[in-house]
Amino acid sequence: MLPERTDVLIVGAGPTGLTAALTLARHGVQATLVDERKRPQVTSRAAVVHAYTLEMLDRIDAAAPLVARGLPSRRITVRDRDRVLVTVPFDGLPSRHRYALTVSQSVTEQVLTEQLAEAGGEVLRPYRLTGLDLDDAGALARFDGATVRARWVIAADGMHSTVRTAAGIPFTGRADTESFVLADVLMDSTMSREGASIFLARGGPLVWVPLPGDQVRLVATVTDPPAEPDAAYLQRILDERGPAARPDRVREVLWSSRFRQHQRVAETFRAGPILLAGDSGHVHSPAGGQGMNLGIRDAIDLGETLAEVLAGGHDRLLDEYAARRRPLAEEVAGFAGRLTRLAVVPPPARPARDVLLRLVSGLPPVRRRIALRLSGLHQRA
Template sequence: MLPERTDVLVVGAGPTGLTAALTLARRGVEVTLIEQRETPPVTSRAAVVHAYTLELLDRLGAGAPLVARGLPSVRFSIRDRDHVLFTLPFDRLPSRHPYALMVSQSVTEEVLTERLADAGVPVLRPYRLTGLRHDGDGAVAWFDGGASVRARWVIGADGLRSTVRELAGIPFTGPADSAESFVLADVRVDSTLPRDGASVFLARSGPLVWAPLPDGRVRLVATVADPPAEPDADYLQRLLDERGPARRPDRIREVLWSSRFRLHRQLAETFRRGPVLLAGDSGHAHSPAGGQGMNLGISDAVDLGETLADVRAGGPDRLLDEYAARRRPLAHEVSDFADRLTRLATAPPALRPARDLLLRLFAVLPPARHRIALRLSGLHQRPAAEGSNVALSDAVPGAVPGRRTGR
């Protein structure tokens, strides 16, 4: 049952909303978390948790249980069929987690939900937000059925089609031609590819990501022009045959689930409007290249949760403006970085020889590989890493330089 009042109302119980609520609860802030879906999803898009994200989750007591359920990936390889063009090592990252953790988003949500329950905060569902009004004392949120909640602050963590963002009147804009179509599937395959690292295959028809998951599963992600609603084994096998290993091709044994989605590169005009604050996909959407989306959302959530707790404890209101000023430029940077990775992967035929030469050059330059590994891992956000902070333009030509965002 919904309370009449709360300090912080979090709308959306995905990884971002769960993390924000957990951060607040552990700081002693009264928080209410609502979700419109009746049950948690059993399928998910995100499949990697990077090193910096794991460090943040360690602070919330969620890192160790998540690592126990995931599969460490110590390298990321870029391939042209059977030829490895570039390998990015994670095992030398300056972190207690020198790897990328391969784990389904649904498992990440389960772990966060368990930690949140330990903190005494349930996920209230299903409640669909229908109205939002803010005034000098905070905000009032209405839900289907007529129930309402007055909150001092509202966090919109309700995803790409955020109702909170729309009701707050915050524009969400991006390039008109930015939509991309993807196939997404978890499968079981007979494969000779190593399971201690993920790979992306560059092909004329588009890139294909091959990422191992626990329990012998493999996550496949591919850009395609017009995918079916639920790609079957034959469709996915054709993608592997066209883009994957050639000499010893993979063979799909079982499709556990599959889907398609379209993603637009968009960014909220502001991450704050009065008592309404945005985090995660509510504030930014971009290419899935590099597995940055969920990780950035969790980082947003910890930052926002800590900032709200500081204000609740007597800190100045301007701290919330500073949160918005930190996170929006970072989201823009990550979007640019993911776009650059996508353009590298989908270079037209005339530019592919130059691209492949560039990748081979990076492969023999350890400092360049280390910079990119730091950037992908998110460790460039950590204040302790400031001395070795990544200049993104040094790692990927033409990208936006990294910014310090840790608190």
Template sequence: MLPTSTDVLVVGAGPTGLATALTLARRGVEVTVVDQLARPPETSRAAVVHAYTLEVLDRIGAAAPLVAQGVRAPRFTVRDRDRVLLAVPFHQLPSPFPYALMVSQSVTEAVLTERLADLGVQVRRSCRLTGLSRSVDGVVAQLDGAPLRARFIVGADGLHSTVRQLAGIGFTGPSEEESFVLADVRVRSALPRDEAALFLARSGPLIWAPLPDGVVRLVAAVPTAPAEPDLAYLQALLDERGPERRPDRLTEVLWGSRFRVHHRIADTFRSGPVLLAGDSGHVHSPAGGQGMNLGICDAVALGTSLADVFAGGPETLLDDYSARQRPMAEDVMSFAAGLTRLATLSPARRPFRDVLLRLLGAVPPARRQIALRLSGLSHRERQPS
């Protein structure tokens, strides 16, 4: 049964909402987490946790159990069919986690849920936010018609955030959307199983990412994605965009789906007692695997600021959160869009792109900066310690 009041109500039990709640619970703040889904999804599109995100998760006791279940990738490559245009090494990153961790989002969610349960916090499922109003001391949320009072509410409920809409926060960006297909497959391949790759093809980018147990995650931008991509469709994508001399051969499709992405950002991440984190505040291309990572960084930053307020700090800390995270989201959106544009350059410009990427890869300082950028470590100074 739902409580009638709480310190913080978190709407959404994806990685962002769970990490926010865990940060708060570890600081002794009363937190209630609700999600409209009856059970957590078993399939999800995020497949990489970057070095800085692992540092952030380590602060809330979630890094070690996650690392134990993932594949460590010490290198990321950008390819045009058989040619490696750029190899980005992670093994020399200034981090306790000098790699990209390849692990399904569902595993990340399970680890965070278990850590929350250890602190006595359970996710309240099949629970829909239907109304939201301000009160003298916070908000009154209607959860399937039942009122719950909270000092603060966190919208971690994704692209179509009910929290954001009920709070009247704008969500701006171009009207165009990108269509993607994604799938977990088994494949006979000559590509390294400890390395993620971004294939740049004229028809669009293809992400090839190894996961535990010999599974490979494929993500590709396509004009119109089928609802359930089958083996023939995915094999055709690999034949068109993947390795050519030693082509991949799919042997099994474990699951497949599609999604569409708008490039949008909330006008603000704070409106009084209403706060946004993750996809409810920003959505963009999956190129570079930045989305979930930025959401988790939002979550721990927000949870830390909220806990500091409950410990007696000024509420201006929450304005600082918004002022810090929104520019970071703009930067990540620009970076992800740039990676997509690299893939779809005209044939006349592709040779210049390839030469530029190879030159960057040959210059150690440039290669290091790209590694810092992909890993999220370039944002380290913006986050609270």
């Protein structure tokens, strides 16, 4: 049951909301975390947790149980069918996590939920936010049949955030520029499972990511994809873009979906008692697997800052949070956009692109900079 009052109301129990609640709990603050779904999603889009995100999760004792459920990816390889253009290794990262952890978002949410429960927290379901009134005391959140008076409200309710909209925060940028299919499959493959591969092909890029349990995540840009791509559809993409000498064969589709790319960043991450984190504040291309990672890092930063405010710190600290996070969101959105444009260059420019990538592969400092950007460690203070 919803409480009548709470210091912190978190709307949305995806990775961002769960991480914010867990961070607050680790600092002695029991937030009210609500979600409109009756039960957690069992399918997910995000499949990679990068090194800097794992370092930050170490701060709330959530990295180790997640690593135990994931598969370390030691490198990313860029290919043109069977020809390797670039290999970016992670073994030289300045971190105890010298890898990218591949793990389904649903598993990430399970781990965070379990850690939150151990810390005395829970997710209250299903509660749909229907309205939000702001005043000098905070906010009055309206749900179906109930209200909650909150001092602070964290918007962790995604790209179409009801909280952000109610606060009147503009969400500017571009929309619907690319279509993607994504799927988790079982397949027969001779590809190495020690790292992810990006295939650059005439029809567009294909991302091949090994997951625990012999699963593989496929992501591809396409035109007018079906709502639920089946095995035959995914096999055609693999045949056109994937390994040629020893082709992959899809045995079973465990889950599939489609989505359109958006690139938007909120104009501010704070409006009075409203605080944005994750997709409510930024969305962009999935290239590089940056979205969920940035959202988790937002949530830890915000949770630590809000705990300090609730312990007696000045609320200007929350303005500093907003001032920190928005430029990082702009930077990540720009980086993901550049990766996407590199992958989808027109056919006449592709030979020059491939030559450039092969030159990059011979420059260790460049490979290191790319690894640092992908891992997020370049943002580490």
